[in-house]
Amino acid sequence: MQIPDYFKFFNKTRIVSGKKSLENIPYELQSMDAVKPLVITDKRSVDEGLVKILIDAYGDSGLVIGAVFDGVTAYTSAKTVLDAARLFRARGCDSIISIGGESCAFAAKALNLLVSHKTEDLLQFDSLPDNMHLCPFIVIPTSDSSGRETSTRSVIDGRIYESDELMPDIAVIDPRMLKKRGKAETILPALRAMAEAVEACTEDAANPMNDSFAFASIQLICENLAAAVNGGSVKSVLGLANGIAISGIVWSNAPEGIGSALAEELAVRTGNSRELCAAVLLPHTLDYKLKNTKKSVRGELLLPVAGIDRYCAAAETERGLLGVEAVFEIVKGMNKYIPVTLKELNIPRYILESTAEAVEDSFAKQYGKGGALMILESAYNGERVSGGKK
Amino acid sequence: MQEITGTSNRILEVNLTKKSFSVYEVPKEDLKLYLGGKGLALKMLYDRMEPGIDPLGEDNMIAIHTGVLLGTGAPCSGRFAAVTKSPLTGIMTSCSCGGAFGMALKTSGWDGLIVKGKSNTPVYLYVDSKGVEFRDAKKLWGMDTQKTQEEISKDSGGALAIGPAGENLVLYANVASGHRFLGRGGMGAVMGSKNLKAISAKGKEFKILPVNQKKFEKAKKKATDYINGNDISAGSYRNFGTNANVNLNNAGGLLPVRNFTGGTHGEAHKISGEEMAEKFKTSYSTCKPCTILCGHKGNINGQMRQIPEYETVGLMGSNLEIFDPVKISDFNEICTLMGMDTITAGGTIAWAMEATERGLFKSDLKFGSADGVCEVLKDIAHMKGIGKDLAMGSRYCSKKYGGEDFAIQVKGLEMAAYDPRGAFGQGLSYAVANRGACHLSATAFGLEVYLGLMDAYSYRSKASMVKYQEDIYSAINSLQTCVFTVFPYELETLLMKYSPRPVLKFMMNLMAGVAMRFVDVSLWPELWSAVIGNRLGMTAFLRVGARVQVLERVMNCAEGISRKDDTLPDRLLNEFRKCDSKERAIPLEKMLNRYYFVRGFDKNGIPKERTVRRLKIKKRMAV
Amino acid sequence: MEDIIITLKLYSGLEKELKIPDYNVNSGVIIKVNKGTKLKNIIADSGLQKLSGYAFFSGGERINLRTKFMESAEISCLKISGGG
Incomplete structure (x- = not known):
């Protein structure tokens, strides 16, 4: 920790x-x-x-x-x-x-x-x-x-x-x-909550207390999302609601991350919901963080995202990368019900640059210039972030 | 003088970056499928413009098409259409405009114009039968719309010009042609971004003759008789201009008052057409040719000025609680000279007044007071002080400062001066209109309130009615002729004139889709057929309308538009007005579901592949 | 029978066509009628039958000639227009 x-x-x-x-x-x-x-x-x-x-x-x-x-x-x-x-x-x-x-x-x-x-x-x-x-x-x-x-x-x-x-x-x-909702309506708030919890525990300022809340939130969401979407049991719906509720506490105790700032800005500029933008950007922000900052994506993330078996089976140095892969898998698995790239969201490409510019100043110190745009560009076609400082 | 029989079909394609031009010949099939005007202009951009481009970037284009009726002397045909991608809304915007430019362009031998690229320095275009000259416009930069037109009209028959608002990229800057405007969606800013100050055309080089002169004269006579015999076109419009709507809307609860918080006001008669006609001793100042004569000018404080149109009076008058016609005329004059859309300017200022009242925004503006409005309008045009924010429209401002519930806009375009809480069908029409909260996409309030043929507070049949009106208006805008001809050409036909009112009402309320099939719309296709020489039936004519409407939707969907955007401002959906006898909420979702069904869209508002194929909208062809 | 007051306001230049002397747009034409009278009878009784072909509005809604008035009201009468 x-x-x-x-x-x-x-x-x-x-x-x-x-x-x-x-x-x-x-x-x-x-x-x-x-x-x-x-x-x-x-x-x-x-x-x-x-x-x-x-x-x-x-x-x-x-x-x-x-x-x-x-x-x-x-x-x-x-x-x-x-x-x-x-x-x-x-x-x-x-x-x-x-x-x-x-x-x-x-x-x-x-x-x-x-x-x-x-x-x-x-x-x-x-x-x-x-x-x-x-x-x-x-x-x-x-x-x-x-x-x-x-x-x-x-x-x-x-x-x-x-x-x-x-x-x-x-x-x-x-x-x-907790009444039954459409599949997309169930997925989006959950992914946004997860994005915020993931962001909180991959920041430089992450602390053990908030991490434990964040991991609990991520684990509850990852374990129950698929079941809740497919009209699952009361237990899964309740688990998901708990995960989402805990994410609010986590979010309040963490500084604003580049992912949620980008999602907010993109939602304002395009009229798409904040949940949708956050869900699309989640794996790409994480991928960017993994490739561009040394410590932020810790191996511990793999445990709540993928479960104890996969965590134990992975070598310690691989866990960060596998955690990111697992998040990609979860989001891509939802592609049947929600768009997972900015292109599928029909967001015009020219908006990416101005969105990145609006957000960049606050995060320039942390990630350097061009980071925000790199995340958006990779989320546009659903590709992996290329290169990195590592 | 040389003659063009039918239409020249020649379009000038101008590249501002390379300072070159080429000639594009419209394929016969496109002419048949899209008729001209708005339809063809849209089609030309559909084939040329990639989705997702920056509206203020080099890649955006402006397509102008004059339609086939202009120049033939058909009644109310003095109009042309222009289409571009709007910087205000980020989707397509299409405008219809009067003034001398259309006639000058057409009689220079060109059916239309496509402008692309971006010039390094300010230029203006001079068009004659030989092509285009790129002329230096450094001296014109900074001039207002009217002075610019005066300067460059010496050797031309008509011009399009932007004012300082367009040059400064105000997102709702418009383009003037005489005293008429390509008003909505910021076409002026697109011209400004290309460093294009104006376009002038020599004109009077060609005479336009219909292919079938006899048939044309017959249709023309019928059209003129209809117009002169109709109470709306030869009565209200001719006597009081579009401001005849002020008293009517005030009585019917449609007038926007205090940023759409009310629908009637005791002082509204002070800004009505009747009052202005008497006070300003008005006379006609219209498009040419025109038989309806809705445009008026008058003596206002010793100056001969254009009388503000209803939308200006509604949005910059009652909506700001200002009931002084002279003040409204002052605001109108500033917008005219600076080149700004009065609807968006009025809607944005109303937002600013309410936001100031609520402490969200800092300004000296307040409802009921004209103090400072003129200054703010000038600041907007020059992007100074609070004008810098207000120049971006109410959607941007409300996202920045809060107050989204009372930013009265749809898809970024401010709402015209008809409150849909007094006519639910109009609510649907605003929500689904392609360019935003536009009143010219479908005028449902006409049937619901003015003619009283439909129950204004019911959702029944509204989807079919809105679809029908959108189709017919899109088709009319593709001919192109004035949309006001819809009243005489439809209402003066035998069936509409002599059917008992209760029967009409019954049909319209319960089965508008069926009732609309019996409406005789033959006059418009008759005029088109006489000019071109090809047969065009009523069904085919309405199908063109549907095609144009769906094509625009397809283009907008490629820019990200879907069901989430087909909505109304929070205030109109959730707040009730004191002027209503009952608390009623607009049943938008129900109407929307039905509308998507009759249009052939999926549940998310995207045109189904089957719909697109049936309307013969082909895949984008790179030209 | 109880009386109610109907204020009839004329627009679109109708007051000129009907040649009503000293018509004041603020006060309109004031007509006293019995409670429950139909609009058709109100305009017939006041000698303004010519108006029956025009549009009537009351309380922000369009009304027809068969509308009954149970309480005092303001009615606007206009020629219709198209749109702006």
Whole structure:
């Protein structure tokens, strides 16, 4: 394991996972001195009956749900948050439960800022302290979750709000909330979460605590992805959801990597989803890192990606390379359902250069000039990164 | 004067890098399959341009085609089409334009023009029957669109020119031909990127004669009678211009108010066509030839100016909550001189006003106030201050500063001035229109609200209706003639005029696909056949429309367009308006599924191979 | 029978064609009718039958001559146009 000279790791999210875990919510809320939560969610979750499941789970606990706000849309705007805050106050709520993907969680985090500070102005939170006293906040991931729910970040109207305190107190992962989705819809968030976990443990600043979370996340995703895609068991779906939820914690504790920066920039420039861009770039970023930095891709990566048998069978010096190969295999295996090259995504080639330029400055020190473009070029045709400093 | 019978079929291919030109003869088969105008211009680029090229790079091309009707004296034929890859949207954009340039180019003996490459220094092109002269345009650089045209029109019959916005690569810079524009998608920036300031054509060297003069005169008379007998073309348009729509849209809940948060406003009548006609003592200022006469000019503060069109009034007036027609005319004048699309400029400024209000963007702009708008427009044209960001359009700005939910654009193109929450079919039409949120791809609001033949708040039959309208508009734009002829040519036919309204309504609401088959669209193919001499039936004519529409989609899909892009801004899908009696959400997904089915696209919005083969769209031929 | 107030606003130069003296676009033509009257009867009673061929809108929606009015409303009457 790699131990840097200095590191810190923070996580305040407890994960409560498994059958009937929703039934624990009233007890968990009471233990945090809260009795009346506001449920913030989107129309899809309501239509799929997820809110009803939660209400039923409350059963005879004696507690009630203060209000249900279902106005969250894919793009989270300040207006949505303000509407939710007004409802929160009008119904006298004291805690927040978010059901749904990252947009619901982002709205819930921003809502928490507003209601905990008794204000209606989100803009005053430009820089957030780490010692805020926020309302109890529970996240219930669904099949729309991307992992960002458990992170320290909220994005409202394109503005980023970031603080350790924004992490949810509890993430409740209940198989009843994980409805079946299309194959691509299952694969993409999982690969993005994996990309982020892989990136976190292949950075210079990787630390043992974050590595152990990252490896757990990668292993859960790699073990369960194929089964979950093929309509697998409750166990595989639950495993995948856990892997995705843990990736949010990992991502919050790692510096932004070149892969996720490129995926973000590419998504903004082309209108493709962030998940898709991240999934396509994942093996190529890793390949580039392997060939251009000496230490970043450690042999340990092979263990969560390929399993104990392949790990033990590989020579120590080969493990890094085999880890990268295994990631390539996983992503290529999904080609039946999702595009795996930028060319298949129909991204015009001229956009690659400007995307690389926009990202490059932040990573020039680490990877030198031209690195970002090399990753994009190799991902364009699905070829391996050529050459390298090694 | 020499004569051209039918059409010359000759296209000038100009290479700005090499400063050379060649002549391309349009194959007879292409003429039949694509007619001319937008259709042929698209086909020429389809064969020449690789997907994925940089719109502001050397490889992008501009194709201009005048169509077969221009120069023959057919009613409302004073228009030409231009196609290029848009720097604003990254996909194809096609524009139709009036003004003198089209006629000058055609009567110089050329049916069209393809411009490629990039000049080292500013140039302008002078076209006559012998070919092209590359003239130095250093002195013209920095001049506005009107002055440039004045300067170079001394020895020519008409010119196309860009203003400072095009030179500075404002992504929605347009190209002027007289007071008319190749407006949307940033064709001006493409010319600017090629260092091409203007194109002028000598004109009056050839006379264009139809092959079958007798048949042509007969069709022409019928067309003129239809236009003069129709309430829309000879009434509203002729008297009040396109601004007749202001009161109509205000009454019907379609008017964009305060960045599309409302659909009606108590002060809207102040900027209506009726009010402007009286206030500015308007007279005609139209394309030539034109029988509808929708263009007007008037005396505004002592200056004779072009009256702003409805889209300008909607986007730079009510959408910014500005109800002073003089101020709107000032904004229009700046955009005219600088060479900028008023729809995108208005939409982007509305975004900036709302983003400023919400604290996402720093500017002095605010709704209801005209203060600073003129300055910001000039800054945009010169890429100065906040103009540098706003010059990239609302999609870019919202991605950079936030506020994507209220950036009212589709595929990067700002929405025209009809709020689809008052006409659901229009919502589908905006979502699937090839060049972005375009109002000229299909005017569903016309049938839903103006004519009241379809239930505006239902999803039924909307897909078939939008498909039909797209086909007919694409076919009309390939003739080429004015799309406004659709009202007289269709509504004045016997079946439409004398069918009982309830029957029409019943048919349209329940089986628009079938009802549309009974619409008589014979006049357009009659005019084309008379000029060319080949037979063209109604079905074949509509099939050309479908072909052009699908070809454009194929080209866009090669640039990455798919179902994910066929959507509407968050605000229009999820926010309700106070002016509506009920909270209704546009059922876009349902309409989209049906639309893909009737178009022959797969679930992801990509044309199926079978569809492409059936429409005889061949594989790209390298020319 | 309860009375309601209908404000009829005329556009597209209709007020000139109908030669309504002192027509004010802000106030329109004010007509008092019984609750539940059809639009057809409203315009017939006020002597504006000529309008029946034009387009009517109320509350941001297109209405037809058979629409009944149960409460006070503003109606706009216009000649139709095509698009911009």
